Amino acid sequence: MPIFAPAAAPTRSELVDHLVRTRIAGDVATPRENNLSHYRKLANGDRHYWLGLELGDRWTDEQDVLAVMAERCGVIDDPDHRTGQDTIDPEMTVGALDRSAAELRKAAEGRLRVLFATGHPGALLDMHGALARSLHDAGCDIVRVPLGTYTDDGVVVQFGGVAVLERGASLWHTHSPAPMAAVLDQLGRAGEPPPDLVVADHGWAGYAGQQGIETVGFADCNDPALFLGEAENTLAATVPLDDHVTDPRFYEPLTSYLLAAAQPGTE
Template identity: 75%
Template sequence: MPIPSRAALVEHLVRTRIAGDVATPRDNNLSHYRKLANGDRHYWLGLELGDRWTDEQDVLAVMAERCGVSDDPEHRAGQDTIDPELTVAALDRLAARLRKAAAGKERVLFATGHPGGLLDAHRRTADALRAAGCEIVAIPGGLIADEGMVFQVGGVAVLERGATLWHTHSPVPMAAILDGLARDGSPLPDLVVADHGWAGCAAQRGFDTVGYADSNDPALFIGEAEGTLQVTVPLDDHVFDPRFYEPMTDYLLDAAGLPV
């Protein structure tokens, strides 16, 4: 399959609802923005936001700017959107950081709290960086977090419970990895590529972090706005078919100068 052009990727994102009119409804988005503003740490995704984001409208303004949701506070229900142009622009910024990692043969840690959607995108990116000479960080064995086991699938850290890869927003699994590496005296990552609380935790601890986030997960966009995260890519993080992310990953790797 040829590498999609920017215009072709935008069309693909809209057609597959990775961006454009996404499945997440407006009321769900606003509910999550409100809970973040009210101090519910589940929605902070491992970041420490203090009292800087206590106004729901400030959260909405960031999400409109960086994700493309409607900025109309009176739009309370029905459809909401992710701007595909913002998605591609963030992919370009992510590609620039991956290119830097490849040039410096950096140590890179991958992790996902959305294995049903983003696992293969992370895995392919890890494989491409490994081929370019980067070290993909191997996590310590035997890690336990949130009543599950933390291990790697294709170089990507995930949480497993009951023989099932777990969808989690928790920062605790990433904390277990970083604490385990430090305890073992293993080299820490130069870059973390992740999502959900895995990304928030790493960024809060001061690691260069890039990640993906949905329109109802505002914390990582706030983290980018504050400079805690380097890049947050807006997208629907669990569409109907994970293969829909393949053209997006092709575009990303090609833009980064990595093998597709």
């Protein structure tokens, strides 16, 4: 069964305009100083910024990280630009959505096991949930997290098929890879196979890709690790976007475009 195609999916040019207008891409809210600080910390070996990937000593030069971010995310490539505005190229966002759509299409055609997760439940939960529902309706097995998966002083729960970390009755914004590590461990203990595909962000995506699982990630311009992972073929695709704009509904056209692009015959 093919993936459901939303009737109101935007065209490529319409989506680019929307991304720029809502600042999901284009002139984004994340300042240049914050981006460069994160690139430097990753290069200096701060594992918080590795998002579950094992980068070794391959990315110890901040300028090398910046070069990949300019190439795959569209940040300003001038190393002397140290403060002020930074950017995400909306064409790169749409291109990465097209690559992600190919992975969703393969999952639907093969009726694969897919795990959805987000470390940004305040913004991206609805987007992941819509993707999970569509793949479920297309015949995929949406992985259910075993009950009692505890990690990082919280518990992994699911809403609409999407795994999130809950602490103290609140859904938690987390970059940690520990929740994904706990989920994969608990699946193994329950005698279940790992997912065939993970669609996630932050450490959820990085850890899954590092374990050899086909992974689609979503990442902001101040989270370089997932882009490095795609550059090294550890992740299948990393979609550049501001991962927390003012209203989660702003991601709906992006979601509709992605599902329409995942239809058979659209590759």
